[in-house]
Amino acid sequence: MATLRIDNLHTGYPGKPIISGLTLPPLVSGEVTILTGPNAAGKSTLLRAIAGLLRTKGSITYEGQDLGPLSPQKRAGVVSFMPQSVPTDINLSVIEAVISALKASPLDAAGDGNEQLHNRAIAVLERIGISHLALEPLNQLSGGQRQMASLARSVVREPKVLLLDEPTSALDLKHQLKVMRLARSFAADGRIVVMVLHDLNLALKWADQVIVMDKGTIASHGRPTTAITPDIIAQVYGVAIRVEICSLGLPNLIVDREL
Known part of the structure; x- marks a missing residue:
């Protein structure tokens, strides 16, 4: 089981630090990890840092190999990044x-x-x-x-780590489901798949691990129903929610009101 580790990461943009001292739980092959959280939480910044598109301090390693010193070509052999917009x-x-x-x-x-x-x-x-x-x-x-x-451009080189930044944002419901099934199949191939999503119901249904981010830090992480709870969502998003089990036995998030 291959592992991607991010330890004590500092990154951001010129004059605008976004993430300071962030350490993630291990990201492992065969699993889909979903990063979620409100706007400006640092989700996309984190993906861009892992992809080598931002200057960083700290440690980003794949199977013990520090990705920082790698040339862009060699890093592209390990990590592939799909941006929000094309x-x-x-x-x-x-x-x-x-x-x-x-x-x-x-x-x-x-x-x-x-x-x-x-x-x-x-x-x-x-x-x-x-x-x-x-x-x-x-x-x-x-x-x-x-x-x-x-998405096709991102996976064609068969990367070991696939980073997808809001891959469902421009898609209708049918194609959202298609992308989520593809993400699971890419993980089943033995890849580490990390996705940024805003849709918490997609995260609940499709993730192996969810990381809820807020202001460049981790608010919670773990299996979907462990990471996405009424207390965490109230703290991070400022809304009251319920997570209920539907008739198919799947968790479903319902937003009740602003707090």
Whole structure:
């Protein structure tokens, strides 16, 4: 079981520290960890720091290897990051964009010819269910379709750690469920999957571990119904909630009122 560890992490933006001295519980392969919390809690900042997109102090290690000193190419062989939003002005087809993600790391594509790269890209598009969009220009897709294409770009190199920042934000209900099933299948492949989500009901139903963040710190963590409780949600969000078991035996969060 592979492990990602974040210890005493400090990160943020120039003149604006966001996270100071953060230590997470171990993130392990085969599990989906969901980061949730109110706006400005530091969730996306944390993902960007793990991905190597922000300057950090502290320790980020995968299987004991410090990711900090790695070159961007070598780090990309371990960690892949799907951002919240996808640029709308990319003049590539979907399959070209996925192949370009493969070529972005020569270490990953070494030895693969054009046919092999094409086949790897098609296989990922088929797994995600968007092979019918392969030849469509990215800049002519809907927001939800671009989100799915971004997911394909993120997983095509078969990263050991997959970071997904609000991957369901532009999706309808059917495709939200599809993304959550895919996240679970990526974890079942032996990856560490870390997602930022605002939807607490999705977190309750799909996560192995939930980390509730607030102001750059951890408010709670653990199995979903352990981390998401009326007391924690009242403290972090300022609302009164109930977590009840539905007729299918699954937890369901109901918001009653502001506090």
